[in-house]
Amino acid sequence: MAAALILLFAVCLLPGSLCREFKVILPPPIEVLNGSCVTVPCSFDIEEKHDEELDHTCTAQWFIIKETVFGRQSTQMERKLLGNLTNKDCTTTLNKTPSDDATYEFRLECHSLKYSFTKQNLTIVAKADPPRPTLSPSTLEVRAGASVTLSCSAPAPCLSLPPHITWTSGLGDSQETMKELEDKTQVKTSVLNVTISRLHHKKEISCTAAYSKGNGDTASAVSTLTAVVSFPPQILHSSICTTTPSEVTCSCETEGNPLPTVYWYLDGTHLSHSDTFTISTEAHGDTGLKSIITVCQSDMKHRSILVCNSSNSLASISRRLYNSHEQQGHVQTTLTVITVLVGLLLVICALLVIIGIRTKAAHCSSPKRQSTGGTSSAALSHFESSTEANE
DSSP, rough: OOHHOOOOHHHHHHOOTOOOOOOOOOOOOEETTTTTTEEEOOOEEOOGGGGOOOOOOEEEHHHEEEEETTTTEEEEEEEEESGGGGGGGEEEEEEEOOOSSSEEEEEEEESEEEEEEEEEEEEEEEEOOOOOOOEESSSEEEEETTTEEEEEEEOOOOOTOOEEEOOOTTTTOOOEEEEEEESSOEEEEEEEEEOOOOGGGGGEHHHHHHHETTTOOOOOOEEEEEEEEEEEEEEEEEEEEOOOSEEEEEEEEEEEESSSEEEEETTTOOOOOSEEEEEEEEEEEEEEEEEEEEEEGGSSSSSOEEEEEEESOOOOOEEEEHHHHHHHHHHHHHHHHHHHHEEEEEEHHHHHHHHHHHHHHHHHSSSOOOOOOOHHHHHHHHHHHHHHHHH
């Protein structure tokens, strides 16, 4: 007897056996945006004696089921069949879902076969806001220069209106794919490859999933992460030195993550804050640092080169900010240029004076001569002699 029961159970497990029954396979509750469509993955089976009745006349009907004090009420839904019923695929897109949670029932209607699958129902949960996309990785801590792959996934409850996924602008181009999950629902994934730089530090990277409703409206959901980028120190070009007759003041501005430490060196000797050298430091955010040092000119007589060094756990960088020999050379060069310019101005002025004198002399040596009846040749000779004397 026991052996017969085991054999009967084994036979029932075989495909096409006499133990087949009416059943429908539906996904777990689906979250849907109010007023949007939803694609329901669906498959079914029937008793084998009805196989011949499953033909091209079959249609898939979906009803909203409500239990009221007056009994069980059903409302037929507007739908579009995507599957092939002769292959027992009842996947359907419901064009417009109600604003409240609802239970749906599948009914198979053929010319010679009509059956409502009341034992298995579909639950659709109506949401006022779309689900937030899943951003991976959820945190981002990398070193500058690293290439990172980011992915953003959003449920696609309606295949005819999948979500539109966008990234923070300026990150680059992305690639999108659709994937079917184990429960036959769909998810849309956008993959982005980006090279991280120090400019991404503390910046938000976001992906947005926008869903369209049947009436043309859209609703969006956003997921974000904040990038934490480590990078070696840099000494900024704003680092300068100023001098007075009594002292030299230099500022060294640097950036790095972890926050760098600034060291000062005078001719290779490390300097510390003292009565001789005044050093002050101030932080600019979590990655910036500004260090200011003041050195008396008298302490620079026998020493010349002042260097700023910025270091963190990733690297170390140095820059020469002051060289007293170069400063003296600059001064000497400046004085030489000024001397040459003054000499040129004096030469130009002398030339202008000489040209002016000669012009005046030429003008005086050519007087206008008029002939009159009462003028004697002696008088004319006397006038010319006077002119030569004036010259």
